[in-house]
Amino acid sequence: MKSFSNTYIFVFSTIMVVVVAALLSTAAMVLQPLQEKNIEIQKKRNILSSIRIENNAKNAEELYDKFISDSYVINADTEEKDESLNAFEIEMGLQMKKSPEHRSLPVFISSLDDGTKKYIVPVHGKGLWGPIYGFVSLNDDFITLYGAVFNHDDETPGLGAEINTDWFGAQFTDKKIFNNSMEFISIDLVKGGADPESLNEVDAISGGTLTSNGLEKMLYDCLGSYQTYFKNQMKNN
Numbered sequence: 001m002k003s004f005s006n007t008y009i010f011v012f013s014t015i016m017v018v019v020v021a022a023l024l025s026t027a028a029m030v031l032q033p034l035q036e037k038n039i040e041i042q043k044k045r046n047i048l049s050s051i052r053i054e055n056n057a058k059n060a061e062e063l064y065d066k067f068i069s070d071s072y073v074i075n076a077d078t079e080e081k082d083e084s085l086n087a088f089e090i091e092m093g094l095q096m097k098k099s100p101e102h103r104s105l106p107v108f109i110s111s112l113d114d115g116t117k118k119y120i121v122p123v124h125g126k127g128l129w130g131p132i133y134g135f136v137s138l139n140d141d142f143i144t145l146y147g148a149v150f151n152h153d154d155e156t157p158g159l160g161a162e163i164n165t166d167w168f169g170a171q172f173t174d175k176k177i178f179n180n181s182m183e184f185i186s187i188d189l190v191k192g193g194a195d196p197e198s199l200n201e202v203d204a205i206s207g208g209t210l211t212s213n214g215l216e217k218m219l220y221d222c223l224g225s226y227q228t229y230f231k232n233q234m235k236n237n
Helices: 002-050 060-067 160-164 166-170 209-225 227-236
Strands: 068-075 104-111 117-126 131-138 145-152 188-190 201-203
Touching: 002 060, 002 131, 002 145, 060 068, 117 145, 117 209, 131 209, 145 160, 145 166, 160 166, 160 209, 188 209, 209 227
Parallel strands: 188 201
Antiparallel strands: 068 104, 104 117, 117 131, 131 145
């Protein structure tokens, strides 16, 4: 009887494991397209937010099609467009792991209702506990920031997670990434308060020093990858 009982438990357990695994696999396959769509919509929302377009999950795709007029990928080494790549599909986190000359850099172009053009680039780096990322938009002088939006996976609520707040992103508007001598200076996050007269300073996050440092480095590394492209565009304007 004991042998029968043990065999029954073993067979039953095996069947349950197989059934549960099959159900989980099926659920994953069914949900994957939905998950991918949600990721796509969130990316479009972030791009729109970087150009200060209010949006939600329902209207993001429509607004994206309205305001994003073009996109392309440039080769960091030659600054030429790579027509074989789709800008939306490029993962900046993977590109930043490559040496600078081997990076493929996405550029998104927005045409706003007032007729102005904004140029949007992704940024990706390391925070205190995990990745931080976002999008930064520039005016067509390629010097002045128009907007910025940042996000994170694991930063501390109330501290490093503040990079995802409106007040923090709003600080970057009208800041400059080149000085008057056309030297690349990126953006400095200043602990204790930025100088209001500074070209490129914003307030760091109180209590979030390591996240602020990570974001400052992210901007320097990512925007710095585009600096030759930016300067070339200035010459063409």
